[in-house]
Amino acid sequence: MSKKGCDIQATGINYTIYTQPTNFNLFNHHPQPISDHHHTPPSARRVLREVSCHAKPWELLAIVGPSGAGKSSLLEILAGKLTPQTASVFVNGRPVDKSRFKKISGYVTQKDTLFPLLTVEETLTFTAKLRMNLTRPELNSRVKSLIHELGLSHVANARVGDDRVRGISGGERRRVSIGVAVVHDPEVVILDEPTSGLDSNCAFQIIDMVKTMAETRGKTVVLSIHQPGFRIIKLFNSVLLLANGTVLHQGSVDQLNLSLRLIGLEPPLHVNIVEFAIDSIDLIQQEKKHNTSNLEENITPNSSNKMIQGKFTLQQLFQQSKVIDLDQDHEEQQELIIRDSFANSRFYETVILTHRFWKNISRTKELFACRTLQMLVSGLILGSIFYNLDMDLIGAQERVGLFAFILTFLLSTTVEALPVFLQEREILMKETSCGSYRVSSYAIANGLVYLPFLLILAVLFAAPLYWLVGLNPNFFAFSQFLLLIWLILYTANSLVVCFSALVPNFIVGNSVISGVMGSFFLFSGYFVSKQGIPKYWIFMHYISLFKYPFEGLLMNEFSGGEGKCLEYLFEKCLVRGEDVLREQGGILAVVPISHFGSGTASPADTEIVDIQQQQEVAMDARHTITLHGDSKAATTSNPMAAGHSAPHQQIVGSDMADMAGSKKKQKVEHSDV
Numbered sequence: 176m177s178k179k180g181c182d183i184q185a186t187g188i189n190y191t192i193y194t195q196p197t198n199f200n201l202f203n204h205h206p207q208p209i210s211d212h213h214h215t216p217p218s219a220r221r222v223l224r225e226v227s228c229h230a231k232p233w234e235l236l237a238i239v240g241p242s243g244a245g246k247s248s249l250l251e252i253l254a255g256k257l258t259p260q261t262a263s264v265f266v267n268g269r270p271v272d273k274s275r276f277k278k279i280s281g282y283v284t285q286k287d288t289l290f291p292l293l294t295v296e297e298t299l300t301f302t303a304k305l306r307m308n309l310t311r312p313e314l315n316s317r318v319k320s321l322i323h324e325l326g327l328s329h330v331a332n333a334r335v336g337d338d339r340v341r342g343i344s345g346g347e348r349r350r351v352s353i354g355v356a357v358v359h360d361p362e363v364v365i366l367d368e369p370t371s372g373l374d375s376n377c378a379f380q381i382i383d384m385v386k387t388m389a390e391t392r393g394k395t396v397v398l399s400i401h402q403p404g405f406r407i408i409k410l411f412n413s414v415l416l417l418a419n420g421t422v423l424h425q426g427s428v429d430q431l432n433l434s435l436r437l438i439g440l441e442p443p444l445h446v447n448i449v450e451f452a453i454d455s456i457d458l459i460q461q462e463k464k465h466n467t468s469n470l471e472e473n474i475t476p477n478s479s480n481k482m483i484q485g486k487f488t489l490q491q492l493f494q495q496s497k498v499i500d501l502d503q504d505h506e507e508q509q510e511l512i513i514r515d516s517f518a519n520s521r522f523y524e525t526v527i528l529t530h531r532f533w534k535n536i537s538r539t540k541e542l543f544a545c546r547t548l549q550m551l552v553s554g555l556i557l558g559s560i561f562y563n564l565d566m567d568l569i570g571a572q573e574r575v576g577l578f579a580f581i582l583t584f585l586l587s588t589t590v591e592a593l594p595v596f597l598q599e600r601e602i603l604m605k606e607t608s609c610g611s612y613r614v615s616s617y618a619i620a621n622g623l624v625y626l627p628f629l630l631i632l633a634v635l636f637a638a639p640l641y642w643l644v645g646l647n648p649n650f651f652a653f654s655q656f657l658l659l660i661w662l663i664l665y666t667a668n669s670l671v672v673c674f675s676a677l678v679p680n681f682i683v684g685n686s687v688i689s690g691v692m693g694s695f696f697l698f699s700g701y702f703v704s705k706q707g708i709p710k711y712w713i714f715m716h717y718i719s720l721f722k723y724p725f726e727g728l729l730m731n732e733f734s735g736g737e738g739k740c741l742e743y744l745f746e747k748c749l750v751r752g753e754d755v756l757r758e759q760g761g762i763l764a765v766v767p768i769s770h771f772g773s774g775t776a777s778p779a780d781t782e783i784v785d786i787q788q789q790q791e792v793a794m795d796a797r798h799t800i801t802l803h804g805d806s807k808a809a810t811t812s813n814p815m816a817a818g819h820s821a822p823h824q825q826i827v828g829s830d831m832a833d834m835a836g837s838k839k840k841q842k843v844e845h846s847d848v
């Protein structure tokens with residue numbers, strides 16, 4: 176009678192990693208092969224060479240070997256997470272592509288990626304809901320029986336926890352990870368180091384549990400393990416010994432013992448054979464090299480007879496056991512039914528994910544309270560600043576201080592949530608890669624939960640700011656202001672999620688986001704004409720300190736004069752506005768018209784005047800006037816600004832007119848009333 180299950184044959188796996196030795200490779204988890212046209216030759220590391228393995232249903236295959244042997248890489252390839260240069264994977268004798276294979280397998284990574292604030296039962300229930308389309312009673316009984324099978328009944332209602340949140344023990348958390356991987360009843364279970372960091376008793380219980388799963392439910396279990404104890408190795412049906420990316424043995428533990436003896440090694444009595452083999456890797460490899468040339472000739476179906484007569488290499492033994500395996504009746508192998516679609520509709524997926532998001536958010540009260548308070552205080556402080564200060568009169572230092580404050584507050588409201596996003600990102604990647612749900616459902620659910628929360632934050636920030644700047648109450652204007660603050664917060668949140676997805680490192684992610692948002696605020700003021708901004712938005716204008724690079728670039732572009740841009744920037748960055756004019760009266764200055772509220776917003780629209788004659792007028796008008804180093808002429812604009820009249824304006828310079836661009840190339844000489 177045939178046994179149902181999944182028979183996996185993988186052959187000819189070759190996996191090489193190419194790395195650029197000098198590259199600062201922040202964004203690559205797994206460096207991919209680099210083409211030949213690169214200048215620096217990449218260094219190649221052959222992680223796996225011609226690896227073959229065979230995992231049978233109802234059995235447990237353990238991949239053992241020293242650290243760096245390639246165990247995790249092999250498991251990741253089997254689980255479809257890594258793409259090797261060459262490999263053939265057959266399931267029940269038929270080739271399968273990795274996306275379909277992911278649907279019939281459950282992969283447990285070395286690190287537990289679980290929501291720390293959910294309970295054990297909630298974690299398994301949400302996963303079961305997402306991966307299976309069951310009625311509520313079916314779902315409950317499935318989760319209950321799984322919890323019982325995992326031995327987690329006593330902690331079913333305890334929070335999972337992690338390094339920061341106190342929760343269940345490390346061993347129990349490993350069981351939950353296994354439960355999450357097998358809740359949908361996959362045919363194949365792949366576990367990377369399921370016993371790492373656990374004591375020997377706990378490690379035995381975990382392996383015993385997966386062995387029971389294999390024996391009672393016909394699962395194909397493949398796992399990697401470090402230093403398995405005596406009791407554990409008895410549970411292995413088959414052991415694959417890997418060293419330097421090469422298979423040295425695949426067969427039972429007894430076969431391994433025999434093979435070691437056949438090549439002249441004598442494992443002492445009562446010694447753990449697997450540990451002994453790992454300790455003797457160098458000797459085994461030497462023996463293997465020695466016999467490589469004779470390898471192919473010696474593989475015959477009858478070689479089992481020869482085995483008893485003389486010495487055989489481990490490779491021969493492996494090849495021999497493989498041949499015997501291949502002889503097994505292929506007719507018995509089952510046709511796999513692999514579901515291509517998702518278990519639930521998009522709508523139901525969104526409902527489940529929204530519910531899960533909400534549970535997580537409602538349990539992060541500290542973060543919620545902190546962000547709420549931060550927004551309220553920031554709105555009040557900013558409102559007070561604009562209520563009390565005439566921003567046009569304050570100097571560069573105060574502006575820098577204000578800029579730093581606003582940027583810090585805006586960043587902190589989003590970046591402090593980054594660890595949560597990073598944790599979620601790992602779970603999202605894991606769940607979507609195995610086809611649990613659609614990414615779009617996740618995005619919609621995320622928006623449904625976060626948008627109301629961000630609206631509360633936006634109200635807390637916008638209301639005091641709007642009220643303190645002393646405007647007449649205007650519901651429409653306030654609504655617009657609120658809407659924009661809300662959108663800014665949502666954009667910032669999305670930006671955080673986006674960058675945290677691109678950048679695996681928390682520090683790097685943090686810095687990149689700070690850089691991007693910083694640049695945005697620094698430069699955005701360039702596009703905004705101050706006169707067109709409502710008072711409660713004016714802070715945007717003042718935190719954009721360095722709009723000058725754009726102006727400089729434009730001038731360079733229009734005037735065609737090389738070096739003008741640099742000269743302009745240098746002076747612009749050193750000195751600014753009235754401060755300079757006060758100290759150095761009579762020196763030439765460039766005054767963009769946009770600063771004078773003339774309605775002409777282009778920074779290139781400048782006129783050339785004698786600043787000595789215009790200084791007083793400009794000072795009174797409190798216009799921003801910035802130095803230019805030309806000793807012959809000065810520029811200003813719109814002498815009629817703020818109702819002041821310039822009695823006499825004489826345009827004398829020609830260089831600045833050129834710089835001012837094509838629009839204002841003519842020299843203007845006029846007298847004013």
Ligand SMILES: Nc1ncnc2c1ncn2[C@@H]1O[C@H](COP(=O)(O)OP(=O)(O)OP(=O)(O)O)[C@@H](O)[C@H]1O
Binds near residue numbers: 192220222242249401
């Ligand atoms: N992305 C990578 N970049 C550079 N080297 C890598 C990368 N991934 C794996 N390697 C190298 O490939 C080899 C095999 O790694 P792998 O993690 O598969 O070994 P392992 O047997 O699982 O080790 P351990 O038991 O310590 O987890 C190691 O030498 C490792 O340094």
